[in-house]
Amino acid sequence: MISPLYILAYPCAQPAGVHLFKDIMSKPESSVTVAANFLRTIIQEDLESGKHGSVVTRFPPEPNGYLHIGHAKSICLNFGMAKEFGGVCHLRFDDTNPEKEEQEYIDSIKDDIHWLGFDWDGPVRYASDYFEQLYDWAIHLIKTGKAFVCDLSPEEGREYRGSLTEPGKNSPFRERSIEENLDLFQRMRAGEFAEGERALRAKIDMASPNMNMRDPVLYRIRHAEHHQTGDKWCIYPSYDFTHGQSDAIELITHSMCTLEFEDHRPLYEWFLDNLPVPAKPRQYEFARLNLNYTVTSKRKLKQLVDEGHVSAWDDPRMSTISGFRRRGYTPASIRNFCDMIGVNRAGGIVDLSMLEFCIREDLDANASRAMCVLNPVRVVITNYPEGQTEQLELPRHPKTDMGTRTLPFSREIYIDACDYEDEPPKGYKRLSPGVEVRLRGSYVIRADEAIRDTDGTLLELRCSYDPDTLGKNPEGRKVKGVIHWVPAAESVECEVRLYDRLFKEPNPDKNAEGEDVHFLENVNPDSLVVLKGCRAEPSLADAQAGEGFQFEREGYFCLDSKDSQPGALVFNRTVTLRDSWGAK
Numbered sequence: 001m002i003s004p005l006y007i008l009a010y011p012c013a014q015p016a017g018v019h020l021f022k023d024i025m026s027k028p029e030s031s032v033t034v035a036a037n038f039l040r041t042i043i044q045e046d047l048e049s050g051k052h053g054s055v056v057t058r059f060p061p062e063p064n065g066y067l068h069i070g071h072a073k074s075i076c077l078n079f080g081m082a083k084e085f086g087g088v089c090h091l092r093f094d095d096t097n098p099e100k101e102e103q104e105y106i107d108s109i110k111d112d113i114h115w116l117g118f119d120w121d122g123p124v125r126y127a128s129d130y131f132e133q134l135y136d137w138a139i140h141l142i143k144t145g146k147a148f149v150c151d152l153s154p155e156e157g158r159e160y161r162g163s164l165t166e167p168g169k170n171s172p173f174r175e176r177s178i179e180e181n182l183d184l185f186q187r188m189r190a191g192e193f194a195e196g197e198r199a200l201r202a203k204i205d206m207a208s209p210n211m212n213m214r215d216p217v218l219y220r221i222r223h224a225e226h227h228q229t230g231d232k233w234c235i236y237p238s239y240d241f242t243h244g245q246s247d248a249i250e251l252i253t254h255s256m257c258t259l260e261f262e263d264h265r266p267l268y269e270w271f272l273d274n275l276p277v278p279a280k281p282r283q284y285e286f287a288r289l290n291l292n293y294t295v296t297s298k299r300k301l302k303q304l305v306d307e308g309h310v311s312a313w314d315d316p317r318m319s320t321i322s323g324f325r326r327r328g329y330t331p332a333s334i335r336n337f338c339d340m341i342g343v344n345r346a347g348g349i350v351d352l353s354m355l356e357f358c359i360r361e362d363l364d365a366n367a368s369r370a371m372c373v374l375n376p377v378r379v380v381i382t383n384y385p386e387g388q389t390e391q392l393e394l395p396r397h398p399k400t401d402m403g404t405r406t407l408p409f410s411r412e413i414y415i416d417a418c419d420y421e422d423e424p425p426k427g428y429k430r431l432s433p434g435v436e437v438r439l440r441g442s443y444v445i446r447a448d449e450a451i452r453d454t455d456g457t458l459l460e461l462r463c464s465y466d467p468d469t470l471g472k473n474p475e476g477r478k479v480k481g482v483i484h485w486v487p488a489a490e491s492v493e494c495e496v497r498l499y500d501r502l503f504k505e506p507n508p509d510k511n512a513e514g515e516d517v518h519f520l521e522n523v524n525p526d527s528l529v530v531l532k533g534c535r536a537e538p539s540l541a542d543a544q545a546g547e548g549f550q551f552e553r554e555g556y557f558c559l560d561s562k563d564s565q566p567g568a569l570v571f572n573r574t575v576t577l578r579d580s581w582g583a584k
């Protein structure tokens with residue numbers, strides 16, 4: 001278990017680890033452009049040629065985990081194409097595997113799709129809705145001599161299957177009579193046999209170069225409860241025997257899936273050709289999304305949760321849609337990202353900085369500005385009248401009219417300890433002895449004295465202000481720096497969580513030398529830094545869960561949707577202001 005690095009005093013340098021990893025980041029230069037999508041062209045042509053009158057797509061998640069950013073690509077494609085061409089998209093849970101599936105996953109998947117801005121047509125569908133029809137179709141295959149009950153054990157079945165270089169062998173049970181097959185299959189359904197004792201298989205071709213065509217299993221015996229069908233069934237159809245027929249039942253026109261299903265397409269078509277299905281959908285394959293510094297496999301994500309490397313499926317460091325949401329990503333930023341990466345068959349690895357570019361662009365345009373001091377040091381403005389307070393109005397956004405916020409200004413304020421140096425390095429534009437800076441939206445102040453304890457820790461700064469500098473430059477001299485601040489009395493204490501990449505290496509399955517390692521070895525121990533005792537400007541007390549802000553000079557942040565309470569605010573850093581990974 002990796003515990004977060006808690007630090008109370010925030011060192012002025014970036015926390016350890018933040019600049020450990022250098023990488024060459026390709027950053028898109030202009031704003032979001034839509035990349036090529038070969039499936040859009042196919043759909044367009046099918047509509048123009050009249051092959052299809054309208055588009056029906058489906059998104060078919062297996063409810064065995066939360067959705068991740070790879071699924072977002074599939075969602076944007078399936079729902080996006082349907083929307084673009086005035087068609088519809090179904091949500092169909094691919095729930096043929098009774099044991100692994102949970103209601104929590106079903107609920108989270110529905111929430112994530114809605115959050116991304118999409119909605120399915122009609123009811124939520126389940127492959128298990130079609131179990132009775134699939135059973136009838138299995139009977140049809142038996143009756144037409146195209147399926148048989150096989151008594152080989154799973155191990156024997158694997159041996160008979162052959163390999164990529166050797167053909168398989170026919171099962172000794174392949175030539176059973178139709179009557180015997182019907183009898184045995186009905187008894188399989190009735191629960192007469194143990195798991196693994198028998199299976200229903202298609203009769204295709206044990207010598208096919210495509211392993212999927214070597215008499216594939218259609219039904220297995222599983223004495224397991226199913227979350228939708230309860231204990232009604234003890235035989236369950238395979239994915240291959242379910243998917244295409246479910247598409248046919250739903251009159252799906254374009255069944256879009258990832259490339260690993262390419263070799264399954266001949267089987268998908270074999271079932272449609274050999275069954276009395278109401279339609280013949282077509283399967284198209286596209287490349288999965290792979291993002292560097294990220295894992296996109298539900299199995300690995302589950303392991304991160306189960307072993308406590310992260311707090312939950314929606315931990316803001318997770319590549320789950322709910323993780324990105326809690327981190328402060330907006331639905332538009334993820335949709336733009338999916339447009340930007342396009343859809344093709346070539347694949348490759350997408351740079352995480354592209355996704356970061358999309359959220360920065362969205363928040364830069366739409367997030368309210370605010371000030372929050374992460375490492376506060378008290379400043380007393382000695383020549384400001386005691387007991388006086390001015391209410392300063394600051395715009396919420398520098399370009400768009402988003403209204404204003406009020407900041408009280410009086411004798412005591414906080415600034416960030418990083419904004420003061422006794423002996424400033426060359427080019428330093430912040431506070432140092434005798435040097436002036438502007439407080440954002442307020443006056444120009446000059447540092448007169450630093451008060452330290454015996455260890456040298458900075459306790460307080462004594463400054464003076466120029467009363468003639470509110471909204472105008474001082475006479476006869478230039479002030480170079482602008483720093484952020486909050487009022488001492490009215491600011492609210494908060495916790496700030498700084499997130500970094502969850503993995504140290506671009507490919508979490510390799511170490512820096514390029515050797516294979518377990519992905520958990522690459523978990524970045526500094527991926528979470530918690531800062532306590534930060535001070536936020538008073539307007540932030542009204543922040544809503546998930547609402548994004550630009551904390552001036554610090555980055556983009558949002559109020560945490562789980563752990564924040566009124567009076568004990570918690571902000572998550574969504575992304576830094578700039579891509580600092582290669583730069584620092």
Ligand code: ATP
Nearest residue numbers: 060061062070071073074257258288289296297298
């Ligand atoms: P995982 O390996 O994470 O478990 P999966 O493919 O088993 O993924 P499913 O729930 O079966 O997950 O996927 C639902 C849909 O999302 C499928 O059509 C699948 O092809 C698609 N999908 C899954 N991962 C990606 C990805 N990385 N990029 C694009 N589409 C994906």
Ligand code: MG
Nearest residue numbers: 061062064094
């Ligand atoms: Mg799957």
